Structures are given as structure tokens and as C-alpha cells.
Amino acid sequence: MLEGCQVLVVGGGLGGIAAALAAARLGRRVVLTEPTRWLGGQLTVQAVPPDEHPWIEHTGANDSYLRLRKLIRERYRRTRDLTSTAAGDELLNPGACWVSRIGCEPGEAVAAIDALLAPHRAHGRIHVVDRHTPVSAEVDGDRVTAITLRDTMRGGEVTVAARFVLDATEEGDLLSLTGCEYVIGGEGSDVTGEPHNIPGGPDPLCQQAITWCVALEHRPGEDHTIDRPAAYTFWRRYQAPFWPGPQLGWVTQDPETGQPLRRPLFGGGRDLWRFRRIRYAGHYRDPSMTDITLVNWPQIDYWLAPVVDVPDDDRSQHLGRARELTRSFVYWLQTDALRPDGGTGWPGLRPAVDVLGTDDGFAQRHYTRESRRMRGQTTVLEPHVGVEARPGRRGAQAISDSVGVGSYRIDLHPTTCGRGYVDVASWPFQIPLGALVPIRLRNLLPAAKNLATTHVTNGCFRLHAVEWSVGEAAGALAAFCLDEATEPQAVHADPAAIARFQAVLDRLGVQRHWPSDIGEQAR
Numbered sequence: 001m002l003e004g005c006q007v008l009v010v011g012g013g014l015g016g017i018a019a020a021l022a023a024a025r026l027g028r029r030v031v032l033t034e035p036t037r038w039l040g041g042q043l044t045v046q047a048v049p050p051d052e053h054p055w056i057e058h059t060g061a062n063d064s065y066l067r068l069r070k071l072i073r074e075r076y077r078r079t080r081d082l083t084s085t086a087a088g089d090e091l092l093n094p095g096a097c098w099v100s101r102i103g104c105e106p107g108e109a110v111a112a113i114d115a116l117l118a119p120h121r122a123h124g125r126i127h128v129v130d131r132h133t134p135v136s137a138e139v140d141g142d143r144v145t146a147i148t149l150r151d152t153m154r155g156g157e158v159t160v161a162a163r164f165v166l167d168a169t170e171e172g173d174l175l176s177l178t179g180c181e182y183v184i185g186g187e188g189s190d191v192t193g194e195p196h197n198i199p200g201g202p203d204p205l206c207q208q209a210i211t212w213c214v215a216l217e218h219r220p221g222e223d224h225t226i227d228r229p230a231a232y233t234f235w236r237r238y239q240a241p242f243w244p245g246p247q248l249g250w251v252t253q254d255p256e257t258g259q260p261l262r263r264p265l266f267g268g269g270r271d272l273w274r275f276r277r278i279r280y281a282g283h284y285r286d287p288s289m290t291d292i293t294l295v296n297w298p299q300i301d302y303w304l305a306p307v308v309d310v311p312d313d314d315r316s317q318h319l320g321r322a323r324e325l326t327r328s329f330v331y332w333l334q335t336d337a338l339r340p341d342g343g344t345g346w347p348g349l350r351p352a353v354d355v356l357g358t359d360d361g362f363a364q365r366h367y368t369r370e371s372r373r374m375r376g377q378t379t380v381l382e383p384h385v386g387v388e389a390r391p392g393r394r395g396a397q398a399i400s401d402s403v404g405v406g407s408y409r410i411d412l413h414p415t416t417c418g419r420g421y422v423d424v425a426s427w428p429f430q431i432p433l434g435a436l437v438p439i440r441l442r443n444l445l446p447a448a449k450n451l452a453t454t455h456v457t458n459g460c461f462r463l464h465a466v467e468w469s470v471g472e473a474a475g476a477l478a479a480f481c482l483d484e485a486t487e488p489q490a491v492h493a494d495p496a497a498i499a500r501f502q503a504v505l506d507r508l509g510v511q512r513h514w515p516s517d518i519g520e521q522a523r
Helices: 014-025 063-079 106-122 173-178 232-237 312-335 464-484 488-493 495-508
Strands: 007-010 030-034 126-130 132-140 143-151 157-161 164-167 214-218 251-253 260-262 277-279 292-295 349-351 402-406 410-412 422-424 429-432 444-446
Touching: 007 014, 007 143, 007 464, 014 030, 014 063, 014 106, 014 126, 014 464, 030 132, 063 106, 063 464, 106 126, 132 157, 132 173, 143 173, 164 173, 164 464, 173 444, 214 312, 232 312, 292 312, 312 349, 402 464, 402 495, 429 464, 444 464, 464 488, 464 495, 488 495
Parallel strands: 007 030, 007 164, 030 126, 164 444
Antiparallel strands: 132 143, 143 157, 214 292, 214 349, 251 260, 277 292, 402 429, 410 422
């Protein structure tokens, strides 16, 4: 058993990192665990560049998150042979992609994260345990006393006792293991009253598509065609009833209008190649450098079945099928995809090995959009943040217990219950403390996208900067409760305690309010 832990953070994604940093900065001894060998979650292990709001460079994110972005840029200037123009760009976008202002290679983000953690690890405030996944929990009444983790490499187990336990896993694993009250899938519009929740009542198996991302580079004139995947025939013929074309095809669905959408692979502007590009060859002095892009496109969204809260055999089967879908799409791009010149395929496309920490160019794990969601003192509903659900009002609902801010459209990918995109405008919003406080357990906190949102509002709370803000608030709350010998429920119930906690967040550089000129700009 690991000794001396005050705050255990299970899950090394962006929320987990932010939680560990906050607790350590406030003087607490932290154990941070991660099932893979990389920290960073959706930014690194799942290979998803940040989806960011328009104001990210100057407002709408915590100081610590902005510091991470600055460190990534500094690493490129220090370690890469960039052109003078690229090196001199204060707001360097390493991939020059159009979805993000800082599309970067995941390995560089890992190194920047390590730099953030290094002083705290050197002084013993943060102890990182990688390649360990939670398998069981010890619970005494309404308190979690310890979590047991299994070594994914050697198979042994270690138990960590802690005074506070933070669930920063990608799918809210600790909510299930500890018996914390939670929901998964669609609650139903009859239950939440939200106009864009699934019709009728609850369906726990109605979950957003997962995606197994892959990195690609293009070497024209070469042939890197992979072996034909076993599932290729199925995917070549498959078309979902709600989708406007074959899964392996150029015609997808416009998220905002629901109408057919066709984007070219190459061609400039908002083409697919530049969409999530993480290396732009034009930034480098070396003329042999190639672009690298991340494939996280609608064609590889896997919606045939859910993978959370299902039997292990079903989960394993469908994770395998999701990976086969991505392989089939790569093979289709190389061989059968129709080119603008009338030919088919780009055999010079190839998975970019090692860029994602793997030897095949595939992400280390699938991209999870929808987690188990804790039932909390406050649940964020669509009428709190959605433009359509707040008729006649400008801005999101103002809250007095804000512990952070976020901004993104309510963006739900196609679901396993046969519904296409739901993508509607939202207002820049605040994160309520009550959404981080369980209704029963006294020392378990959500520190990722498992806070108390709904199937709908998860769509604007699941992004990188928001996950970071949730984690930072959770880590700070654990430290604050230890300092004041209190519990999250008591803090939430006492306006004076909330004010003292918010003062702590302010000292950490947490942004809790939007400037008025931005708070009324819908996205």
C-alpha cells in the first residue's frame, strides 16, 4: 500500500493533471495514477487536438492551462528547426490546423505536462503511478477509504488509501466502483425537460460515438497501402439509416444543419487534411519534412454499440470493431476513395508511426466523448447554457458558486441509439461548484467530464480547457476541505465557505467569470 497520500487522483488526463497540480500547489501530498504510459488524456493518449473557443489566447481559461499552452510553444522553439517566421510567432500553431490554435504532436504536449509537474514531483508533492488502472474500491459508509489499482504491464496490484479521492478517469470508472450515484447515456427529455435530450425516458445505452484516432502523413509517389482489413467489406457497404452516405465516403452530415456535407481530403481552406493537422511542414527549414494530420473525422465515429457500462466481452468486441473501422477507412483512403481527378486512392498516405507513442500510428486508446456522470447537488441543464433553451435571454444563467468558465457549442456526435448530430449554440458559461459535489459520498469528487451534467450539456463540458478547469477546481476543493476540516457538501451549503474557497481559486489563477462583452456572444 502506498503511504502518505492525502489526495488520490485516479486518471492522468487533463482534469487529473490540473487536479494534482492544484492540490500540490496548496500543500497537499498527491498520488496521480494513469492506465497508459502517457499523461494528457484526450490531448495525448487519445490524440485529439484542443477544440477551443475564439477567445482562448486572452480569456476563458485558467492561468495553469494557458501556461501549458505556452510551454508547448516554447518546446517547439527550443527543440525544432523552425523557420524564422514560425519561431518568431508568439501564437505559433505547430500544425497550422483550423480546428485549434495549438494543434501539436502529442509527445510535445506530454513533455510540457512533465515540465509542469516536475517541481512538485522533485519535492515529493506529486507521485505519479503510470500503467495502473482501478479495479476495486474500499468504502466505509459514505466515505471512500482506498482504491486498488492493477499494474497493466506486470499484473500486480497496489492499494492507495487517501483522505480525498478524485475520479479523473476517462469514463467515470470510480463512480461505478465506489457505488456513487451516477447516470450514463440519455436521461430523456421527459426526465430533464431539455429540448435536445433523447425523446421520452432514459436510455443508458444511448451514448455518443467513440473514435479510434490515427495519425497520417502523405508521401506522394510512394506506396504504403496496408493489408486489407478483415472488416473492410462490411464497412465498405455500411450506411447508418440517419447518415447521408456510406460510412466510408466523402458525404457526411453537417453537425449544425443536419444536411449532407462534403469536404475534400486536400484542397486548402477547411479541407480534412488541415482540419486536425499537428505538424505543418511549412514551419520547418528541412524541405524533406512532411505534414502529419490526425484523423478524427466523422467517417471513423463508431456508433454501432456503447462501450461504457456494458459487459466486458461486449466492450472488448466493440473497441476492436472501432479500431477496425479506422483501419478500414485508412485502407479506403489508400485504395478506393475517389479523387478529384477521377482516379481512386492515395497510396502515399501512411500511418505515422511513433508520433502517438505507438508503432502503428494509432492512438493508445479510443477517444471517449461521454462518461458516466455523477449525480450532484447541482445538475447543469440545457436551459442553463443553451441559446435555444433560453429564449429572450442573453448569456448563460449566472451562478454565485462559480469555480470556472467554459465555452463550446452543445456538440453531440451520433449516438448508439441511432440519432445523428445534435449541435446547437450555447452561451459562454460558468462551472457551478454544486456540479462537483456528490449527493451522498463525502470525499469523492469528479475531476474530468464526469461532473453533474446531462447527456446534452456534456456536449459543451467535455472539451480540453473545460476538463482542465473542472479538475483544477476539484483538486483545490479537496485541499480546501482538508485545510478547513470540512466536507464538500458543507462548503456548498455555506455561502461564506464558498466565498473563502473562491478566494483560493482566485489566488490559483482560476477564471470564474466571463468579461461582459464576451459572455453574451453565442457560439
